Amino acid sequence: MNELQIESIHCDRLTITGRLDWTRQRNSAGDWQNYSHVLAKLFNPIESHIVRYPNMDNGLYSDNFTIPIQEQGSSIFIQVNKQYSSSQRDFRADFNPAKLTKKEAEWLAKILGRIKEKRATRIDMAANIHHNLKAYKLTDGRQRSSVEFKDRYGNIETLYRGSKNSDNYLKLYDKKKERASKYREVEHDWWRIEETIKDAKANTWNTYPWFNGIILATNKPIFPKEVDGKKVTVSQECEALCIMNDLRTMEEFSVNHRTRLRKIITAVTYEGGLNLQEEIKKAPYQQMLEDALKEINYFLMNAPTDQGRANF
Known part of the structure; x- marks a missing residue:
């Protein structure tokens, strides 16, 4: 049996953009004004778990605030533009679906359910392997740039294939070492392969050929x-x-x-090693990928029920 096995596959990062739910309503003085239920909720003082940074200006999104979640080092990051626009994409949410609790996922789904013209602009899909991959070579059958970061003994700790400015690139890294530097060390070896797709390519997430042509080999x-x-x-x-x-x-x-x-x-x-593209076609790995795609679909496609909207 091949000693290299996929332990899990999940979506490690998801970025969704869209347009706020602007409507026309009368204010207390009887004048018509533009109104967004999402903005009203996000800037409601009752929502005490929301940390807001209204003075942070990064251009398109004039107001930024962070919704921290329970797991250390993780958060839902939302950016909005409070100025009304009839056409501009004025909402952006960036988060790690795998780290959300059920309550947090439901809260975010209600927010996203009111966002118009939602689309994914970045997706990171991660495959975890509990094996030391320092001696392995990652190939993907494509000619593109590679950047390696090595330890003092010349062993690879992180490898990038493709430019981070492109719409698709790969990252292979020692997750065990990264986790030890942030939290606590795990006992077993733990390496991760992440494939990132962005922009127009991210919008094809449900038909995209994940981990296409990727091979890990030593020979x-x-x-x-x-x-x-x-x-x-x-x-x-x-x-x-x-x-x-x-x-x-x-x-x-x-x-x-x-x-x-x-x-x-x-x-x-290659003799030995692991062909991710072929391995993922097998059960239970295919099911792991399908579950990750269902999770993306939950945030992108599903809208709250009428009762959920009433309790927004």
Whole structure:
């Protein structure tokens, strides 16, 4: 049996934007004014658990406040623009669904249920592995930048694949060490692979191919003998290997040759290790991913009932 196994999969961060629930109502003087039930609740002094920072200005969102939750180091962070707009996206919520209690999740769902035109703008999906991955190499069959952070012995502690400014990137890191620095040390090894999708790509979260092409391996890559019925030459293997190790770029080759090299890299296999894309197709890992997607759906798609609105 493969010693590398996925322990759990969950959504580790979810950012949702939208428009506040503006309506027209008369004030105490009988004059018409713009009114938002969400703003009224968030700035209601009775909501004593809300910590507000009204003087923090970051441009679009003129008012910022934090709703802390019970677990240490975690919070729901909401940003709003109190100035009425008929078209501007003036609401943003950023939180970790996995750390919310049932009560906190229900509270946030009621808020989100009144937000119009909701959409996800960032999703972090995490796969946890209770195994020491310092000696493993992460590949995803794509040519993109890599940044490594190592300990004093030269062992990898954190690896980024892809730019953090792009709409998709990967992060592999030692969760055990990170947790020890913040809370308390866990006894078992604990590494995490996070895939982040943002902007338009995040809006396709329910059909997105999570962890596509990601492989963890220690051994050398095994190149296919043939691709599209044509023999893979030693020269092509060397070129593909250089690209996989960021020693050369695809732009150095002709368009047709790039296509062939991409197909060769995609067909590469490893003896041992873990192919996340294939592993997640199996039960119970597929169920873990489906449960994480249901959680995202709960905050994005579900609206409170009429009774819930009445008790808002």
